[in-house]
Amino acid sequence: MILQLGACGSVTNVTVSKSFPAVLSTPKEVTVAIVFTDEFSGYSGTPNNKTTIDLGSSQVNLFKSAFKGLFRDVYFLNEQTPLPSDTEMVISLSNAEVQVATPSENYLNVFEVWLKYNLSVTDSDGRLITNWFMPGYGKTPNAFMYSKENAISQATNVALRDAGAKLLLDFYRIPAVNQWLREKSSESKAQ
Amino acid sequence: MKAKLNSFIGSYLCIIFLSGCTAVTTIDEYRPTNESIRLDKTEKVVILGRRDAGHYETDSEFIDCVSKKINTANVRVVGEQTFIDSIYPWFEPRTAPKGLPRLKRLMQENVVRERVTQQNIRYLVWLDGSTETMGQGGSISCAVGPAGGGCFGFAQWDKISTYDATVWDLVELTEKGRLRVDSEGTSYLIGAVAPIPLLTPVKSDACGSLGNQLKKFFTVD
Numbered sequence: 001m002i003l004q005l006g007a008c009g010s011v012t013n014v015t016v017s018k019s020f021p022a023v024l025s026t027p028k029e030v031t032v033a034i035v036f037t038d039e040f041s042g043y044s045g046t047p048n049n050k051t052t053i054d055l056g057s058s059q060v061n062l063f064k065s066a067f068k069g070l071f072r073d074v075y076f077l078n079e080q081t082p083l084p085s086d087t088e089m090v091i092s093l094s095n096a097e098v099q100v101a102t103p104s105e106n107y108l109n110v111f112e113v114w115l116k117y118n119l120s121v122t123d124s125d126g127r128l129i130t131n132w133f134m135p136g137y138g139k140t141p142n143a144f145m146y147s148k149e150n151a152i153s154q155a156t157n158v159a160l161r162d163a164g165a166k167l168l169l170d171f172y173r174i175p176a177v178n179q180w181l182r183e184k185s186s187e188s189k190a191q
Numbered sequence: 192m193k194a195k196l197n198s199f200i201g202s203y204l205c206i207i208f209l210s211g212c213t214a215v216t217t218i219d220e221y222r223p224t225n226e227s228i229r230l231d232k233t234e235k236v237v238i239l240g241r242r243d244a245g246h247y248e249t250d251s252e253f254i255d256c257v258s259k260k261i262n263t264a265n266v267r268v269v270g271e272q273t274f275i276d277s278i279y280p281w282f283e284p285r286t287a288p289k290g291l292p293r294l295k296r297l298m299q300e301n302v303v304r305e306r307v308t309q310q311n312i313r314y315l316v317w318l319d320g321s322t323e324t325m326g327q328g329g330s331i332s333c334a335v336g337p338a339g340g341g342c343f344g345f346a347q348w349d350k351i352s353t354y355d356a357t358v359w360d361l362v363e364l365t366e367k368g369r370l371r372v373d374s375e376g377t378s379y380l381i382g383a384v385a386p387i388p389l390l391t392p393v394k395s396d397a398c399g400s401l402g403n404q405l406k407k408f409f410t411v412d
Binding site: 020021022023024025026066108110137139141158161162164165166168169 | 242245246248250251276277278279280281283284285286301302303306
């Protein structure tokens, strides 16, 4: 009886597109190390006990492309790799949250996905510059003609693109980062 | 008596057939001048859908439909996704400029201006709207038995398409005109053993009317 009832609830495993467009931006002259932990690179989000979203490689590809658009020199490392000597800033990424809403939950004719990332930004000596929480939001145009899996995949893809756009357009507007850059610039002028 | 009843049913069905499949479409247009917008042979137009509203999105199917209508008038149209990808992250749902002041600031970014120039895009048309099903009535039920099956009953629903189009000049950074299309119609489903759909092409009518009107905006030299 328990087995029969258990078989009625299916788990949706969602895979997300791994390719994203090249970014159009002017990178700043900063040498940065981006740390992708093994947990981040292999991350699977579980917004509820019936849905798993395989985000790992998609988000790594997205952020690799986005950070190349932000900084002129970027090193992509995992947590075991020592920092290159010319590193000026270190950014470690982690997944803070994944949420999904289906039409039966939001009473709209759309599937929605929210992603939240935490970026820990430090200088090369490990001093914290800022801890930035960055959201990403995506939805499907409607709920017609989509399987649940396909709809969540499309909404996640939009949310990832949104997170990338948010990073590219807002990173230098973070007051602490802006301040750090100004100090760096005045230090190099003094030398 | 039977002949009269048959003729009554026949006339009723005929009226439904004739009136059921037509949409009522209204177009409002605003242009600062009566002159059409001139495009040289190398210049292109991009048509984009607004996707920043919470409860609806301008669907890409509608954008494609309008693009195809305009393409037939020798106006060269750049694909929506091609343009959005080429200029990522500046035209994502939450980052795209919502008004001219923001567009002016955006075009001050060298990389953006260069990419737009590189693609020879002169005009940007924003489409914003959706098609919604409003009133639904009647009921239809279908059944299958050992001796066969069939549907009996009658259902009807209203659809309304409302879309706004705004034309921006990406060189002069001005608005060149606005269009609004409202299209509505009722569709029917008659269950007379086999289900007979009488669908009103509301969205297709809106696309056709908007596309034809937009075509008149542009003149290719």
